[in-house]
Amino acid sequence: MAKRRLSKQQKTRIDDKHAQINRNAKAPGKPIAQPDDNNFGEEQNGLVISHYRAQADVECALSGDVIRCHLRANLPHIVTGDHVVWRRGLGEQANTGIVEAINQRTSELCRPDSYGKMKLVGANITRAIIVIAPEPEAHSNLIDRYIVVAEHLGLEVLLLVNKCDLLGDNNPTLDLLKKYQALGYRSLAISSKNNIGMDTLKQLLSDGCSIFVGQSGVGKSSIIQTLLPAEEIKIGELSDVARKGRHTTTHARLYHFPDGGNCIDSPGIREFGLWHLSPDDVLHGFSEFRPFIGLCKYRNCTHINDAHCAISKAAAAGDITPERYKSYTYIVQSLDEVTIQGERPQKQ
Ligand SMILES: Nc1nc2c(ncn2[C@@H]2O[C@H](COP(=O)(O)OP(=O)(O)OP(=O)(O)O)[C@@H](O)[C@H]2O)c(=O)[nH]1
Ligand SMILES: [Zn+2]
Numbered sequence: 001m002a003k004r005r006l007s008k009q010q011k012t013r014i015d016d017k018h019a020q021i022n023r024n025a026k027a028p029g030k031p032i033a034q035p036d037d038n039n040f041g042e043e044q045n046g047l048v049i050s051h052y053r054a055q056a057d058v059e060c061a062l063s064g065d066v067i068r069c070h071l072r073a074n075l076p077h078i079v080t081g082d083h084v085v086w087r088r089g090l091g092e093q094a095n096t097g098i099v100e101a102i103n104q105r106t107s108e109l110c111r112p113d114s115y116g117k118m119k120l121v122g123a124n125i126t127r128a129i130i131v132i133a134p135e136p137e138a139h140s141n142l143i144d145r146y147i148v149v150a151e152h153l154g155l156e157v158l159l160l161v162n163k164c165d166l167l168g169d170n171n172p173t174l175d176l177l178k179k180y181q182a183l184g185y186r187s188l189a190i191s192s193k194n195n196i197g198m199d200t201l202k203q204l205l206s207d208g209c210s211i212f213v214g215q216s217g218v219g220k221s222s223i224i225q226t227l228l229p230a231e232e233i234k235i236g237e238l239s240d241v242a243r244k245g246r247h248t249t250t251h252a253r254l255y256h257f258p259d260g261g262n263c264i265d266s267p268g269i270r271e272f273g274l275w276h277l278s279p280d281d282v283l284h285g286f287s288e289f290r291p292f293i294g295l296c297k298y299r300n301c302t303h304i305n306d307a308h309c310a311i312s313k314a315a316a317a318g319d320i321t322p323e324r325y326k327s328y329t330y331i332v333q334s335l336d337e338v339t340i341q342g343e344r345p346q347k348q
Helices: 008-024 140-153 172-182 198-204 220-227 229-244 279-285 287-292 310-316 322-333
Strands: 002-005 040-051 055-060 066-071 083-089 096-102 108-112 118-123 127-132 156-161 186-189 209-213 253-256 262-265 337-340
Touching: 040 066, 040 096, 055 083, 055 096, 066 083, 127 140, 140 156, 140 172, 140 279, 140 322, 156 172, 172 186, 186 198, 198 220, 209 220, 220 229, 220 262, 279 287, 279 322, 287 310, 310 322
Parallel strands: 066 096, 127 156, 127 209, 156 186, 209 262
Antiparallel strands: 002 337, 040 055, 040 083, 040 253, 055 066, 083 096, 108 118, 253 262
């Protein structure tokens, strides 16, 4: 994945798209030919497992069947993880249905597509599993970036150390772990290869809807495969596509863990980033900074080398660690960089 600095024009386009997504959630869409109401049964609840341009696979809340549904015109943009009201086709049409309404979402995850346009990739996610490993080495700034987005979306964070079979006694990953534990983040060390800690992980994931994020090679595919033995091939397919960089062709899919809880996965979701966040969002994403927010002398304080800044004073006094403060400044200064799907990393 390449990091590149967005031009003003591209940033405007992303902002416009985000505004459009918000408008779509409220405003009517283009009129399309409507199916005959008499051909469908009672309204019922469902869960969007996957969605395509004009259709969605909806799981019936009662039977668990997954039905390919058309979408009622004027419906806001639908996305994997949406809770919907739908009606099943009658008679010979029982294997189809129509989505009538989308219930309010508790969270929305967006990301830019290959053209830099923002699109929704998942809804109602409750938990971000940030996967790190002794190899490739974990960097706290990357962890902080994931945490900031998770905090912004109101997600629970689980810092998952995979490959614990490679941890010696003095591995730097253990120090990292302690640092985030001290900040109040839950963590767990596992080895998907040696099946260590997997039962505890299953328990932690047994409610809500999780997504797995983290740098390439930490073992996200391996972990998901272990948790979803029946879905092995499909996960593998997604992973292969990710490696070839053809992300736009894949759809986010919702999976049920056998022991409870859901997971939404796609290469696009695994690479979640700081799309659209303002410097203020980033500030609030550093949870230990919050007691000092609003105490700076100047209202337009950027908290980076500003005079009379309560945040930098807290860092100097040791109430905020130098690493986290540095991480904050680094993230704010790189907010206009974005990872575009399908691009290869550029040499620095
Ligand atoms: N030693 C050890 N190796 C592991 C473990 N889990 C995964 N691996 C290895 O780590 C490598 C990367 O695993 P993947 O599951 O492909 O990692 P990923 O995070 O999905 O990578 P991307 O698909 O590139 O994002 C593979 O060679 C795995 O066999 C583990 O618990 N211990
Ligand atoms: Zn300040």
